[in-house]
Amino acid sequence: MLDKLEFIESKYEELGQKLSDPEIIADQDVWRKYVKEHAHLEPIVNQYKAFKKAEQGIEESKEMLQDKLDKDFKEMVELELSQLTEEKEKLEESLRVLLLPKDPNDDKGVMVEIRAGAGGSEAALFAGELYRMYTRYAERNGWKYEVMSSNIPDMGGIKEIIFLIDADGAYSKLKYESGVHRVQRIPATESGGRIHTSTATVAVLPEAEDVEIEINQNDLRVDVYRSSGNGGQSVNTTDSAVRITHVPTGLVVTCQDEKSQLKNKDKAMKILKTRLYEIEQDKQNAEQAENRKSQVGTGDRSERIRTYNYPQGRITDHRINMTVYKLEEFLDGGLDDMIDALTTTDQAEKLKMQ
Numbered sequence: 013m014l015d016k017l018e019f020i021e022s023k024y025e026e027l028g029q030k031l032s033d034p035e036i037i038a039d040q041d042v043w044r045k046y047v048k049e050h051a052h053l054e055p056i057v058n059q060y061k062a063f064k065k066a067e068q069g070i071e072e073s074k075e076m077l078q079d080k081l082d083k084d085f086k087e088m089v090e091l092e093l094s095q096l097t098e099e100k101e102k103l104e105e106s107l108r109v110l111l112l113p114k115d116p117n118d119d120k121g122v123m124v125e126i127r128a129g130a131g132g133s134e135a136a137l138f139a140g141e142l143y144r145m146y147t148r149y150a151e152r153n154g155w156k157y158e159v160m161s162s163n164i165p166d167m168g169g170i171k172e173i174i175f176l177i178d179a180d181g182a183y184s185k186l187k188y189e190s191g192v193h194r195v196q197r198i199p200a201t202e203s204g205g206r207i208h209t210s211t212a213t214v215a216v217l218p219e220a221e222d223v224e225i226e227i228n229q230n231d232l233r234v235d236v237y238r239s240s241g242n243g244g245q246s247v248n249t250t251d252s253a254v255r256i257t258h259v260p261t262g263l264v265v266t267c268q269d270e271k272s273q274l275k276n277k278d279k280a281m282k283i284l285k286t287r288l289y290e291i292e293q294d295k296q297n298a299e300q301a302e303n304r305k306s307q308v309g310t311g312d313r314s315e316r317i318r319t320y321n322y323p324q325g326r327i328t329d330h331r332i333n334m335t336v337y338k339l340e341e342f343l344d345g346g347l348d349d350m351i352d353a354l355t356t357t358d359q360a361e362k363l364k365m366q
Contacts (some may be wrong), residue, residue, distance in 0.1 A: 017060045024053040060344030063103040069096045093134040117218035118184035127172045131210025138195045148345030155179035160279045185346040188354040191317030220289030233257040239268040256280045
């Protein structure tokens with residue numbers, strides 16, 4: 013590990029020099045690449061410098077203890093040695109985590125797909141609440157988001173929605189949200205006061221960049237038609253809705269949220285690229301990457317990654333057996349504690365495999 017850290021520190025210093033090189037500054041693409049790499053290495057280098065400082069302090073304290081010291085001064089040195097040893101151990105553990113292989117998608121934005129599952133109108137209402145939860149989380153982090161496609165039923169809530177969070181690092185935070193989310197509560201329309209269970213499925217996909225996915229236009233079938241709203245009412249009088257079919261894979265994407273056919277087509281292409289990117293990732297990492305079906309299952313009540321229990325005001329994540337009793341805050345975007353716990357568990361599992 014120490015050899016690797018020495019190499020990283022050397023690489024960091026080398027990048028720092030390159031960033032001030034006029035020739036490299038002139039080539040903005042190369043310069044931005046080096047800035048990103050330099051920023052990625054910085055927390056590792058800072059931790060390593062702190063580690064070396066603690067190590068040096070330990071050696072100095074041990075040397076002092078070999079001399080004849082008065083009782084009070086000896087106790088002070090021993091206390092400092094104990095503190096430095098504890099600090100060194102913590103820094104070493106932190107460095108092991110920082111050196112874990114990084115998910116290549118962690119720095120990307122995400123495409124989030126939420127669909128109502130089992131439970132009829134209650135499932136649609138719950139899907140709407142999950143959408144609000146994630147958009148509030150995005151707002152808390154200063155992230156921008158944009159609805160790409162939606163299906164809003166007459167009874168309220170959301171039958172299906174796809175939205176893009178265009179923010180660096182969004183995937184690293186939200187990738188653990190993929191799966192079946194289950195809600196337990198008494199519906200407002202339930203006169204008997206019985207607790208019902210409903211579900212919604214969430215898929216979180218890394219946003220595909222244009223350079224990563226090249227689509228042959230000859231592989232696409234583009235259909236345009238008139239948008240329609242709830243109850244079949246016309247949204248507008250032009251053929252602005254767009255349906256794109258990727259013939260080789262059979263993928264179909266529909267967008268009708270915008271009044272402009274061009275905007276709907278642009279959004280549909282973004283969704284298509286993200287889904288094609290996911291398929292490509294699955295091919296390259298078949299043993300690691302989960303496809304959408306395994307992410308969200310069938311939406312059945314028995315499948316779940318998390319349960320939201322309204323009568324008890326609790327949220328339980330079944331993957332890490334973590335329960336928190338702050339439902340209202342959680343649904344208002346207060347996901348940090350849960351996401352941090354999921355990240356820590358994932359890191360611990362990866363450390364065991366090293």
